[in-house]
Amino acid sequence: xxxxxxxxxxxxxxxxxxxxxxxxxxxxxxxxxxxxxxxxxxxxxxxxxxxxxxxxxxxxxxxxxxxxxxxxxxxxxxxxxxxxxxxxxxxxxxxxxxxxxxxxxxxxxxxxxxxxxxxxxxxxxxxxxxxxxxxxxxxxxxxxxxxxxxxxxxxxxxxxxxxxxxxxxxxxxxxxxxxxxxxxxxxxxxxxxxxxxxxxxxxxxxxxxxxxxxxxxxxxxxxxxxxxxxxxxxxxxxxxxxxxxxxxxxxxxxxxxxxxxxxxxxxxxxxxxxxxxxxxxxxxxxxxxxxxxxxxxxxxxxxxxxxxxxxxxxxxxxxxxxxxxxxxxxxxxxxxxxxxxxxxxxxxxxxxxxxxxxxxxxxxxxxxxxxxxxxxxxxxxxxxxxxxxxxxxxxxxxxxxxxxxxxxxxxx
Amino acid sequence: xxxxxxxxxxxxxxxxxxxxxxxxxxxxxxxxxxxxxxxxxxxxxxxxxxxxxxxxxxxxxxxxxxxxxxxxxxxxxxxxxxxxxxxxxxxxxxxxxxxxxxxxxxxxxxxxxxxxxxxxxxxxxxxxxxxxxxxxxxxxxxxxxxxxxxxxxxxxxxxxxxxxxxxxxxxxxxxxxxxxxxxxxxxxxxxxxxxxxxxxxxxxxxxxxxxxxxxxxxxxxxxxxxxxxxxxxxxxxxxxxxxxxxxxxxxxxxxxxxxxxxxxxxxxxxxxxxxxxxxxxxxxxxxxxxxxxxxxxxxxxxxxxxxxxxxxxxxxxxxxxxxxxxxxxxxxxxxxxxxxxxxxxxxxxxxxxxxxxxxxxxxxxxxxxxxxxxxxxxxxxxxxxxxxxxxxxxxxxxxxxxxxxxxxxxxx
Numbered sequence: 114x115x116x117x118x119x120x121x122x123x124x125x126x127x128x129x130x131x132x133x134x135x136x137x138x139x140x141x142x143x144x145x146x147x148x149x150x151x152x153x154x155x156x157x158x159x160x161x162x163x164x165x166x167x168x169x170x171x172x173x174x175x176x177x178x179x180x181x182x183x184x185x186x187x188x189x190x191x192x193x194x195x196x197x198x199x200x201x202x203x204x205x206x207x208x209x210x211x212x213x214x215x216x217x218x219x220x221x222x223x224x225x226x227x228x229x230x231x232x233x234x235x236x237x238x239x240x241x242x243x244x245x246x247x248x249x250x251x252x253x254x255x256x257x258x259x260x261x262x263x264x265x266x267x268x269x270x271x272x273x274x275x276x277x278x279x280x281x282x283x284x285x286x287x288x289x290x291x292x293x294x295x296x297x298x299x300x301x302x303x304x305x306x307x308x309x310x311x312x313x314x315x316x317x318x319x320x321x322x323x324x325x326x327x328x329x330x331x332x333x334x335x336x337x338x339x340x341x342x343x344x345x346x347x348x349x350x351x352x353x354x355x356x357x358x359x360x361x362x363x364x365x366x367x368x369x370x371x372x373x374x375x376x377x378x379x380x381x382x383x384x385x386x387x388x389x390x391x392x393x394x395x396x397x398x399x400x401x402x403x404x405x406x407x408x409x410x411x412x413x414x415x416x417x418x419x420x421x422x423x424x425x426x427x428x429x430x431x432x433x434x435x436x437x438x439x440x441x442x443x444x445x446x447x448x449x450x451x452x453x454x455x456x457x458x459x460x461x462x463x464x465x466x467x468x469x470x471x472x473x474x475x476x477x478x479x480x481x482x483x484x485x486x487x488x489x490x491x492x493x494x495x496x497x498x499x500x501x502x503x504x505x506x507x508x509x510x511x512x513x514x515x516x517x518x519x520x521x522x523x524x525x
Numbered sequence: 526x527x528x529x530x531x532x533x534x535x536x537x538x539x540x541x542x543x544x545x546x547x548x549x550x551x552x553x554x555x556x557x558x559x560x561x562x563x564x565x566x567x568x569x570x571x572x573x574x575x576x577x578x579x580x581x582x583x584x585x586x587x588x589x590x591x592x593x594x595x596x597x598x599x600x601x602x603x604x605x606x607x608x609x610x611x612x613x614x615x616x617x618x619x620x621x622x623x624x625x626x627x628x629x630x631x632x633x634x635x636x637x638x639x640x641x642x643x644x645x646x647x648x649x650x651x652x653x654x655x656x657x658x659x660x661x662x663x664x665x666x667x668x669x670x671x672x673x674x675x676x677x678x679x680x681x682x683x684x685x686x687x688x689x690x691x692x693x694x695x696x697x698x699x700x701x702x703x704x705x706x707x708x709x710x711x712x713x714x715x716x717x718x719x720x721x722x723x724x725x726x727x728x729x730x731x732x733x734x735x736x737x738x739x740x741x742x743x744x745x746x747x748x749x750x751x752x753x754x755x756x757x758x759x760x761x762x763x764x765x766x767x768x769x770x771x772x773x774x775x776x777x778x779x780x781x782x783x784x785x786x787x788x789x790x791x792x793x794x795x796x797x798x799x800x801x802x803x804x805x806x807x808x809x810x811x812x813x814x815x816x817x818x819x820x821x822x823x824x825x826x827x828x829x830x831x832x833x834x835x836x837x838x839x840x841x842x843x844x845x846x847x848x849x850x851x852x853x854x855x856x857x858x859x860x861x862x863x864x865x866x867x868x869x870x871x872x873x874x875x876x877x878x879x880x881x882x883x884x885x886x887x888x889x890x891x892x893x894x895x896x897x898x899x900x901x902x903x904x905x906x907x908x909x910x911x912x913x914x915x916x917x918x919x920x921x922x923x924x925x926x927x928x929x930x931x932x933x934x935x936x937x
Contacts (some may be wrong), residue, residue, distance in 0.1 A: 136668055136809075143667050145844070244814050245661035252660055255555050255835035256548055257828055381817070384796050391815070397548075400825050402656050402818035403803070405793070413812050416669055423667035428840060432557070 115148045115426050118175040120197055121188035122155035122164055125211050125238075128415025129185045130164055136419070144423055151181055154188075154197075176200045183422050186210040195219050202226045202234060207425035211238035211414050217312040217328050220319060224433035233425040240266065240313045241390050243413030244406040248424075250320055250394065251434060257396045259321040263359035263524045264392030265385050266313040268408040269297045269304035270336050270356045274373075275386045278344050278353055284337060296388060306335035307356060307371045314358035314371060317392070321362065324440035326369075332445055334372040343517050345482040346455055346489040353378040355385070357522050368443040375453055376522035393525050401525050446498040451521040453480070454504070455489040457514040464488065464513050471507045491521065527560045527838050530587040532609055533600035534567035534576055537623050537650075540827025541597045542576055548831070556835055563593055566609075588612045595834050598622040607631050614638045614646060619837035623650035623826050629724040629740050632731060636845035645837040652678065652725045653802050655825030656818040660836075662732055662806065663846060669808045671733040675771035675936045676804030677797050678725040680820040681709045681716040682748050682768045686785075687798045690756050690765055696749060708800060718747035719768060719783045726770035726783060729804070733774065736852035738781075744857055746784040755929050757894040758867055758901040765790040767797070769934050780855040787865055788934035805937050813937050858910040863933040865892070866916070867901040869926040876900065876925050883919045903933065 117133065119126050133150050141147040152175050153167045175181055184201045186208055188194040194215050198208045203226060210216060216236045227234035237247045265271050269291065276287045288305065291297035303309045315328035336356055347354055352375045360369035376383050381403055385391040390408025395401045407413045458464030468490060476493035508515050529545065531538050545562050553559040564587050565579045587593055596613045598620055600606040606627050610620045615638060622628060628648045639646035649659045677683050681703065688699045703709035715721045727740035748768055759766055764787045772781035788795050793815050797803040802820025807813045819825045870876030880902060888905035920927050
């Protein structure tokens with residue numbers, strides 16, 4: 114018999130509690146022994162809930178209980194999750210988490226402590242919900258290196274963008290609808306500003322590089338500026354818009370970003386709709402793999418945590434996935450991309466002449482979405498530095514109002 | 526220092542040999558110790574090849590060498606691969622394989638021997654080439670059950686079907702082109718008749734159920750009968766055709782099949798083109814995941830083998846993924862599906878009246894692809910048993926020539 118504790122009885126924590134009980138017979142059969150929940154930590158009370166006999170308001174009841182072998186941390190936030198996780202590891206307990214904030218900031222310290230105390234610190238549930246990402250990635254990294262990561266890592270923004278495209282709807286109304294349906298938080302900024310996807314990308318990159326990647330150094334743009342007109346112009350050439358978290362790794366040069374990007378609606382990431390996530394890894398020898406599934410939600414996330422709990426109990430500890438050394442990220446100035454520039458004009462012919470003066474005439478592709486007073490064109494591929502010069506020049510022109518400058522996604 | 530041997534110096538075996546040497550520094554760094562190839566078994570000689578100093582024609586040189594801790598079996602076929610694998614396991618060596626034939630037939634015996642001798646028998650490379658499938662599946666099965674498996678598991682047929690669709694080409698000419706390009710074998714029957722996909726489905730199902738699934742009991746249809754006309758009629762409603770290997774698991778009732786099926790061209794499996802593979806698993810709690818990537822090829826497959834070699838050395842043995850107990854498969858009679866029936870006629874109106882007499886008029890959907898003398902319609906969903914009656918009746922009608930009866934894929 115293995116004993117477990119759950120920290121936090123919110124959406125994910127209650128899912129873990131429920132799943133461990135609901136699938137108890139299956140887990141016992143597959144593991145060879147049952148996993149019994151002994152304690153659940155939450156400051157709140159839940160009168161009448163089946164958690165009541167297990168509930169404690171005091172973390173010491175868990176940390177000091179030598180019988181508890183594995184702890185699921187589903188509190189979220191840095192504190193006190195960091196302190197409790199660290200103390201549980203030092204007390205010889207495996208710790209499993211869905212807390213991407215904590216993993217992206219203190220993952221290295223927690224994994225180092227786990228290795229020192231001969232236990233596991235696992236975090237499959239912190240990226241991609243139900244999708245097995247961290248474990249297959251670690252497996253393949255034993256013998257190969259990753260040269261490219263790209264994914265749709267946030268379900269809320271993907272739901273909003275999918276709805277905007279399908280219903281030709283604006284951002285604000287779609288966000289409100291997503292909030293009403295419980296797909297977006299009351300305070301949605303972590304999702305819509307791209308920070309959630311950015312943290313997940315930082316975790317994946319840290320695993321790929323074996324070094325700490327500071328998420329605050331990854332250039333991140335959100336989706337609040339996307340309009341139905343952007344979708345209309347993108348659609349002309351069979352494209353759609355997705356919030357893409359991506360990185361290119363060329364030796365020690367690592368270039369990463371999170372931004373809404375234009376990509377073919379029929380591409381592998383382009384067809385990923387609603388709250389689904391998907392992430393693609395390109396390896397040296399193994400070509401490219403795509404892992405997809407529901408990226409969030411109570412049971413998908415709880416399922417990933419419970420599988421990690423079983424894995425931790427079944428297997429021994431492992432070497433830390435990354436160290437405290439911080440990986441250097443390249444400045445984005447040298448990155449080459451094609452942009453779709455959408456603008457408003459008063460006189461079409463005059464505005465075109467202006468565009469040609471600023472961006473040249475070669476390899477420039479116009480898109481006609483039939484929207485009155487608006488035009489859009491795709492630039493030739495150019496460095497970020499060059500693009501910044503030219504777009505600033507275009508913005509200074511009196512007859513043109515630049516509305517958006519979305520990058521074309523060039524990866525797999 | 527860990528010592529390895531490779532059985533078979535064909536496409537995959539030479540890939541393993543090459544990758545272990547090429548990525549030696551990386552593997553040593555990630556594993557904490559190097560993996561050195563000590564012996565490569567092949568009956569042939571390779572004068573001038575870098576394998577020469579390692580080559581042996583005698584399996585005893587490997588089985589009796591106590592220094593060799595891990596063996597990569599890349600011989601293919603049942604014999605002598607089975608004997609060598611079994612003897613290597615009993616000599617206390619981990620064995621890793623890409624041999625789907627051997628795994629689908631003798632997997633249970635080999636895993637039982639591995640557990641007995643406290644070593645691993647791993648076979649990630651036997652399904653989906655580069656795609657991590659077996660390991661994530663085992664991980665998730667610790668705590669959950671699979672209710673549905675569906676995938677494109679054969680790269681050759683997927684390449685052929687993709688080419689047929691894109692170039693409006695016939696089967697025979699496309700197969701010849703695929704053979705010329707090295708994407709199809711000289712004797713392509715294992716691929717095009719669906720047996721390769723069937724074996725892989727049997728392996729996946731065996732893992733899901735924990736019991737041996739006899740691949741010869743899975744109803745299997747190949748793609749040789751598919752014509753460009755089938756694609757034309759499928760395209761009318763935004764569909765395409767893929768060779769789908771699928772199974773539904775409802776408690777102890779398991780229903781599986783391999784057949785070309787009609788599905789939306791924009792669906793998750795519908796967009797998987799060329800030699801790519803993808804497999805979807807539906808779990809009770811975790812919803813659904815999709816794993817995709819290059820399903821075959823020298824380096825993708827070799828990469829999967831090398832990762833398994835590292836995993837075997839790093840981790841201990843595990844309980845067998847399935848036992849010798851044979852899982853019962855349901856008879857397909859009760860399966861409900863919609864079919865697209867394509868036929869030739871001499872008089873259109875008369876043939877329609879005949880179809881309505883045989884299949885009724887309700888919920889029957891006609892497709893018009895503008896092909897002279899041909900028509901197609903989608904039936905309402907009906908049991909296989911009922912369909913068999915009606916289609917036999919239709920085939921007996923003098924004014925109609927039934928050309929194809931493709932099922933509509935109803936899964937995720």
